[in-house]
Amino acid sequence: MKIAVLGAGTYGSYVINSLIEKYPDAEITLFDVGDKNVKSEEQIGFYSKLKKAMYKGLTDGRFFGYGGASDKWGGQLLTYTDNDYHHPDAFMQGVINIDKARKDEMLAKFKIENKFPENHVSNELFTKTGVWLSALHRNFFHWFKIDKRQQVKIMNHSRVVRLESKNGKDIDAVVYTDGKSESKASFDYYFLTSGAFESSRILMSSGMMPEKVHFSDHLSMKVFKIKGSTVIGNEDFVFRMRGTSLITKRMIGEVTDVDADGKVAQKDYSFYVHPVFNLKFPFFVVMKEVLFKHHFELKYIWTALKDIPHCIAFAWAILAKRRMYVMDNEWFLYIDIENPSLESYISLSKEKDAFGVQGLDVYYDAGKETEFVFNEAKEDAIKHLTACNVKYDVLAEEINVQTCEDIYHPYGMFDFKDMNDYFTRWNNMLVVTTGCLSRSGGINPTAAMLPVVDEFIEKHLPNA
Numbered sequence: 001m002k003i004a005v006l007g008a009g010t011y012g013s014y015v016i017n018s019l020i021e022k023y024p025d026a027e028i029t030l031f032d033v034g035d036k037n038v039k040s041e042e043q044i045g046f047y048s049k050l051k052k053a054m055y056k057g058l059t060d061g062r063f064f065g066y067g068g069a070s071d072k073w074g075g076q077l078l079t080y081t082d083n084d085y086h087h088p089d090a091f092m093q094g095v096i097n098i099d100k101a102r103k104d105e106m107l108a109k110f111k112i113e114n115k116f117p118e119n120h121v122s123n124e125l126f127t128k129t130g131v132w133l134s135a136l137h138r139n140f141f142h143w144f145k146i147d148k149r150q151q152v153k154i155m156n157h158s159r160v161v162r163l164e165s166k167n168g169k170d171i172d173a174v175v176y177t178d179g180k181s182e183s184k185a186s187f188d189y190y191f192l193t194s195g196a197f198e199s200s201r202i203l204m205s206s207g208m209m210p211e212k213v214h215f216s217d218h219l220s221m222k223v224f225k226i227k228g229s230t231v232i233g234n235e236d237f238v239f240r241m242r243g244t245s246l247i248t249k250r251m252i253g254e255v256t257d258v259d260a261d262g263k264v265a266q267k268d269y270s271f272y273v274h275p276v277f278n279l280k281f282p283f284f285v286v287m288k289e290v291l292f293k294h295h296f297e298l299k300y301i302w303t304a305l306k307d308i309p310h311c312i313a314f315a316w317a318i319l320a321k322r323r324m325y326v327m328d329n330e331w332f333l334y335i336d337i338e339n340p341s342l343e344s345y346i347s348l349s350k351e352k353d354a355f356g357v358q359g360l361d362v363y364y365d366a367g368k369e370t371e372f373v374f375n376e377a378k379e380d381a382i383k384h385l386t387a388c389n390v391k392y393d394v395l396a397e398e399i400n401v402q403t404c405e406d407i408y409h410p411y412g413m414f415d416f417k418d419m420n421d422y423f424t425r426w427n428n429m430l431v432v433t434t435g436c437l438s439r440s441g442g443i444n445p446t447a448a449m450l451p452v453v454d455e456f457i458e459k460h461l462p463n464a
């Protein structure tokens with residue numbers, strides 16, 4: 001079977017590794033718009049225009065080339081369990097079931113184990129432990145050595161423009177361009193892994209998605225400053241080292257929305273409360289710049305030299321105590337919520353990008369419901385902090401979308417009825433992006449789709 005993978009990023013690389021694990025004789029053609037130098041939206045020449053409210057998910061959260069966003073991401077791997085949603089829809093229930101069954105197998109591919117239990121710490125909140133991949137191993141393309149696989153033919157500088165299909169169910173060909181002229185190629189099966197927004201753009205341009213595609217994302221606010229221990233109740237929230245990875249912990253809850261008459265609207269919105277350390281520690285800030293953004297300036301060495309005592313304490317904490325250093329015993333709790341607005345969407349722009357292809361207009365909205373969800377989440381967090389005698393300062397009384405921090409977890413772009421609908425929406429194509437999830441819940445959701453990929457490749461890939 002001839003397989004095309006459209007995008008050499010996080011999911012594309014994972015898909016290829018899983019395909020080859022299961023089918024060592026697979027014949028795979030990998031299309032990518034970039035190459036080994038990972039570029040931003042502006043550098044690669046894609047176009048998006050923000051028409052309403054602040055949202056940097058396209059301009060600052062997209063990366064192009066081998067590894068895609070995994071070249072710059074946090075690399076925190078988290079999956080769902082039965083605790084995440086009170087009322088998951090049928091598709092999310094399918095994701096939960098597969099995550100539970102295949103999480104260990106997925107994590108083992110990164111040489112990671114996560115057997116930490118989730119604990120209900122109050123009526124509203126439970127804990128979830130995550131693993132932050134080592135900064136040295138977070139680009140999936142490099143981790144899975146995709147360029148060394150003899151089964152893979154890499155077509156770089158090949159921008160997928162659209163897909164051709166006569167009946168909307170079977171993909172007949174992929175149309176791609178090198179920026180000068182268009183070419184076409186046909187395969188038996190296609191994996192569309194060009195990122196949430198670009199995959200949607202490709203499907204819109206191919207007449208396989210509506211003209212307006214809804215999406216949502218998390219909104220994140222720094223809410224509490226805590227002076228003192230990192231222990232809340234019986235749980236220590238300090239990050240711990242395991243090998244070169246970090247073990248993280250957060251608290252997750254859900255807010256149930258009520259309508260104007262005070263009736264339950266039967267909609268739940270997830271939120272998570274997570275610790276952030278060393279915001280005022282210049283050496284730590286520049287270290288993150290170097291590790292995550294691969295950005296180095298000589299003045300960073302001076303930054304470290306100016307702050308030798310804290311740097312030594314940091315090194316001691318990491319190397320000897322195997323835990324995150326907490327400068328001046330001061331740390332912060334952020335609250336991230338699912339943005340409840342249904343008014344955020346993308347559509348094809350009139351303007352064309354550097355490839356002569358229509359880009360995306362982006363409308364991002366945060367309405368009244370957003371304040372409601374944020375305030376309820378904050379109340380649940382305060383109740384727990386108070387019950388545990390934690391002393392805190394509240395830094396954000398209300399949510400302010402303009403000062404919300406950038407989170408890049410787009411979801412809610414498709415409407416898969418259940419897992420079977422997802423696996424069979426197209427006869428010879430699977431779309432793999434976080435946009436497929438109907439909700440993101442209280443996690444950074446990328447890894448939650450990886451077990452679903454394995455399930456599909458092992459049990460459902462037709463004619464493999």
Ligand SMILES: Cc1cc2nc3c(=O)[nH]c(=O)nc-3n(C[C@H](O)[C@H](O)[C@H](O)COP(=O)(O)OP(=O)(O)OC[C@H]3O[C@@H](n4cnc5c(N)ncnc54)[C@H](O)[C@@H]3O)c2cc1C
Pocket residue numbers: 006007008009010011012031032033034060061062063064065066067068069070072073074075076077078158159160161193194195196198408409432433434444445446447
């Ligand atoms: C700073 C940052 C930190 C993050 N931290 C986390 C985290 O800790 N945990 C987590 O779960 N998530 C995190 N995320 C989100 C996560 O990075 C994404 O959900 C994930 O990388 C998406 O994978 P993808 O394969 O869909 O897209 P990408 O990894 O971006 O891959 C898309 C690939 O497709 C290629 N491509 C794009 N368009 C075309 C086209 N038209 N033709 C051909 N090729 C194309 C690109 O070159 C790229 O290689 C973070 C994101 C950012 C930006």
